[in-house]
Amino acid sequence: xxxxxFSGVSSIRVHQTRxxxxxxxxxxxxxxxxxxxxATFADAFYQNLQGASGPDPAFGRxxxxxxxxxxxxxxxxxxxxxxxxxxRRTDNPLDVAIEGGGFFIVRDRGGANLFTRAGRIERDAHWxxxxxxxxxxxxxxxxxxxTPGGWAVNRGLLEPISLSGEKQNMPSEATTRVxxxxxxxxxxxxxxxxxxxxxxxxxxxxxxxxxxKTIFDSLGNKYTITLRYTYHQEFSEAAESPHGYWTMExxxxxxxxxxxxxxxxxxTGMPPANAVRLVHAxxxxxxxxxxxxxxxxxxxxxxxxTGTAGYVNQFATLAQSSVTIAFNSNGDMVGMGHVxxxxxxxxxxxxxxxxxxxxxxxxxxxxxxxxxxPVRGVAPSATFGDTSMSSSxxxxxDPETGNTRIADGQLTMNFTELGQRGQANxxxxxxxxxxxxxxxLEDISVGQDGTIMGRYSNGRDRILGQIPLAFFxxxxxLDRVGGSFWRATANSGMxxxxxxxxxxxxxxxxGSNVDLAGEFTDMITTQRGFQAASRTITVSDExxxxxxxxxx
Numbered sequence: 001x002x003x004x005x006f007s008g009v010s011s012i013r014v015h016q017t018r019x020x021x022x023x024x025x026x027x028x029x030x031x032x033x034x035x036x037x038x039a040t041f042a043d044a045f046y047q048n049l050q051g052a053s054g055p056d057p058a059f060g061r062x063x064x065x066x067x068x069x070x071x072x073x074x075x076x077x078x079x080x081x082x083x084x085x086x087x088r089r090t091d092n093p094l095d096v097a098i099e100g101g102g103f104f105i106v107r108d109r110g111g112a113n114l115f116t117r118a119g120r121i122e123r124d125a126h127w128x129x130x131x132x133x134x135x136x137x138x139x140x141x142x143x144x145x146x147t148p149g150g151w152a153v154n155r156g157l158l159e160p161i162s163l164s165g166e167k168q169n170m171p172s173e174a175t176t177r178v179x180x181x182x183x184x185x186x187x188x189x190x191x192x193x194x195x196x197x198x199x200x201x202x203x204x205x206x207x208x209x210x211x212x213k214t215i216f217d218s219l220g221n222k223y224t225i226t227l228r229y230t231y232h233q234e235f236s237e238a239a240e241s242p243h244g245y246w247t248m249e250x251x252x253x254x255x256x257x258x259x260x261x262x263x264x265x266x267x268t269g270m271p272p273a274n275a276v277r278l279v280h281a282x283x284x285x286x287x288x289x290x291x292x293x294x295x296x297x298x299x300x301x302x303x304x305x306t307g308t309a310g311y312v313n314q315f316a317t318l319a320q321s322s323v324t325i326a327f328n329s330n331g332d333m334v335g336m337g338h339v340x341x342x343x344x345x346x347x348x349x350x351x352x353x354x355x356x357x358x359x360x361x362x363x364x365x366x367x368x369x370x371x372x373x374p375v376r377g378v379a380p381s382a383t384f385g386d387t388s389m390s391s392s393x394x395x396x397x398d399p400e401t402g403n404t405r406i407a408d409g410q411l412t413m414n415f416t417e418l419g420q421r422g423q424a425n426x427x428x429x430x431x432x433x434x435x436x437x438x439x440x441l442e443d444i445s446v447g448q449d450g451t452i453m454g455r456y457s458n459g460r461d462r463i464l465g466q467i468p469l470a471f472f473x474x475x476x477x478l479d480r481v482g483g484s485f486w487r488a489t490a491n492s493g494m495x496x497x498x499x500x501x502x503x504x505x506x507x508x509x510x511g512s513n514v515d516l517a518g519e520f521t522d523m524i525t526t527q528r529g530f531q532a533a534s535r536t537i538t539v540s541d542e543x544x545x546x547x548x549x550x551x552x
Contacts, residue, residue, distance in 0.1 A: 003047070003069055005540040010072030011533035014041055017075055018526050025514045026523075033117030033484050034512040035080055036519075042076035080476040085117075085513040087505050093445040094121040094129075097510040102469030102502040103486065105158060105495070106134035113137070113495055115470055117510055118484040127163035127441070132483055135160040137499070138450070139466045150434065153451065153466045158499055161465050163454065168441045170456045172220030174409060175435025176386045178213060181417035182428035184246060184327075186231045189426060207231045210251065211428045215372075215411065217382040220437030220458075225297060226251040229325075229428060244420055249322035250297035250370075295378065297411075298371040323368055331421040336368055367414035385409030436460045446506045468499030 018039040028034040046068040055063040087097040096119035098104070103115035116131060123129050129136040137158040144152035150173070189207040208230040215223050230247050328334045372384035387409045417431060439456030446452055450467035472478065477492035488495050 002540075003071060005537055005544075007044075007070065007072035008533045008536035008540065010044060010074070012530060012537070014039075014073055014075050015526050015530040015533060017078075019523070019530070021078060022519055022523050022526060025519050026516070029512050029514045029516060031118075031484065031512050032120060032509045033085065034514065035082055035085075035117070036512070036514045038079050038081060038522075040076040040079065041073050043070055044072045044074050046070050080478070080480075081513065082475045083513055085511045087508045087510050089508050091507050093443065093507055094123070095119060095507055095509050096121060096446045096450075096467070097505040097508040098469065099503040099505055101475065102471050102500070103475075104131060104467065105137040105470050105499060106131050106485070107137055107160065108134050112487075113470075113497070114481065114485040114487060115478065115495075116485050119504075119509060121446075123163070123444075127168065129161040129163070132485075134485070136467065137161065138452075138468060139499075141463055141465055147463070151463045153463060155466070155468075156498075158468065158497055161452070161467070163441065163444065163452075163464055167454065167462075167464050170436070170439040170441075170458065170460060170462060172218055172438050173216065173435050174218040174384050175215040175411060175433060176409070177412045177414065178215075178433040179414045179416065179431045180428060181431040182419075183424040183426060184209070184229055184231070184418065184420045184428065185422060185424060185426045186244070186420070187422065189231060209426050209428065213430055213433075215384070215433075216435040216437060217378065217384050219379055219382045221379065221382060222437065223295065225295075232324075245324050245326045246420075247322045247324050295384070296371070296373040298373065323370075325415065325418075327420040331419045333415055333418055333420075336415075367412055367416070369410045369412050372409055372411055383409055385411045446504065448504055448506070449501050450504050466501075467504070469502035470495050471500055471502075 018041075021037050021039045025036045028036075048066060048068050050064070050067040052066040053061075053064045055061065084100070087099070096104075098117055098119065103117060104119055106114050106116060108114055114134060118131065121129055121131055121136060129138075138161040139153050139155050140159055140161075141151045142154045143150055146152070186207060189209050192206045192208070193203050194206045195203060208228050211227045211229065213225055213227060215225060217223070228249050228251050230249070232245050232247060323336055325336050326334050374382070374384070418428065437458045439458030439460060441454050442457055443455045444452055444464065445455070446467060450469070452464045452466060454462050454464045456462065472488070472495070473493040474491060477489055478486040479489045479492075481487050
C-alpha cells in the first residue's frame, strides 16, 4: 500500500518537472534562436515478489514468469531539440540568421567562449561588433592584390571583430585593373562615315560602339575616358586565322611632338605618323568648372612593351593608340595585338594567328597593359595604375618641365568575358575594377557566407572580415547558460577556437522552434497524468485509513 503512494508521489514530481519544461517552451515562443526542450520519462526500479522459473517436464511443472511491483517513474532526460527555427525578415543589415547547423561565437568579459543562434549583432561607438554585450568573434582581413578591393579574409585564429581604426576610412587608390564583359555584334553597332586609309576606298562606313569608363589616380581624382570598339573584317582563309577582329582605342584629340612642343592637331584626314592620341579626362562632372586633365592612354605593343625607359621621345614614335582584338568562328576571343603600322601606316589583315610563336604581332591571352601618361592638368604628386611596371613603359620629353618622364603607371584591361556572338546585342561594360576616391565607412552588411562588407561614402565596398560558425558533433549536448547562450561540454565536443564557414541569411533572425500545438497537447496529457497520479495517492490514503479503522 505504501508502494502505491510512493509511486504516485514520484509521478507527481516528474509530471511537475515536465510541466516546468513545457511552460518554459511556451514562454520562449518568441525568443530569437531559442531551441525547445522535451522531458521524457522512464519507469523506476522494481521490487521482485517472485523470481522467474523455467518449465520442468520431468515433474510436470510449467514455467512461471517473475512477479514484480514497480515503484513509480523517474525523469529519463530533458532533451534539447536543435531543429531549425523559421527565419523572419527584419530589414536590419546587422541581423543574421543561421541556415543549417552552427553557432555564432562570442567571448564574454571573462574570456570564455559562448555560442548562440540569436544573430542580433550590434555595434558600439567604436564599431566593435557584439551580441548582448559579448564580443563577436571572427576573422580579420589582410592586404591581397589578387582580390577586388585589395583585401582578403585571413582565416586563422578568431579575434573580436572590430571595424575601428583603418577600416573606418578608405584611402584613395589608383585604378590598376578593369575587367570587361559583354558581347560585340557586328550587326548591332553605330555607323559613321570616315576617310579611308591607304588601300581603302575614299570613304568608309565605320561600325563601332563607344564605352565610357571612369578611372582614378592615387589622389582620388576621377577621370572619364571613352573606349571605342571598331569592327573591321571577318576572316576564313585558314583554320588558325582569327575569324574577325576589332580595334579598341581611347578617344581624344591628337597631339604632335614637334621639336619638344605639344600642339593640338586640327587638320583633316589622317594625322601625321608621329601623332599620339591624348584623352580629355575631366576631373569634374562639369567640364566648365575645371580645366580638363590631358592624359595619354598608350596601348603596349607586342610582348607587353613599347620601348625601353630612358629614351627621349619614344612616346611619339612607339606609342600605340589602339589595340586589336581577334575572335574565332565560335565567337571566343583568341588573342590580341597590333596590326600594321601604328597611326597612319595603314592597317593590314592578320592572315595568321599562332599564339605559341606569337607571330605577326599577335600574342595569346585575353588581357593587355596600357601606359597612362599625364600631360597636363594632373597634380604632380598623383600617379596612375601599377607603378611597379613603369620600368617597361615608354618615356617622353615634357616641354613644361624640360625633363624626361616615363608613364606614371599601367592599367591592365582584361577581356576574359568578352565575346562576338550574333544572337546577342552589343553590350560591353566593366564587370569589376579597382581604384577610387577616399571614403568613410557608412554601413555594413553580412553575406551568406558571413563575409562582412563595408559600404563607404565614395560608393565603394570593401571586405572587412568574416563571421565563422562553430559546429559540434553533438549540439544537443551543449549547456544552456541563459541569454540565448550556450557553453561547450564534454558531451557536445569541444571548440578548437578556429571556426568554419557556414550558411547565413542577412537581414533576418531565426525564430524559436517551439511548436505551440504540440506544447498545448503535451500540457493536456501532463495535466491528466498529474491528476491521475494524485488520485492514486488519495485512494492509497483512503485504504490506509480503512486499515487504521480496523483497530476500533
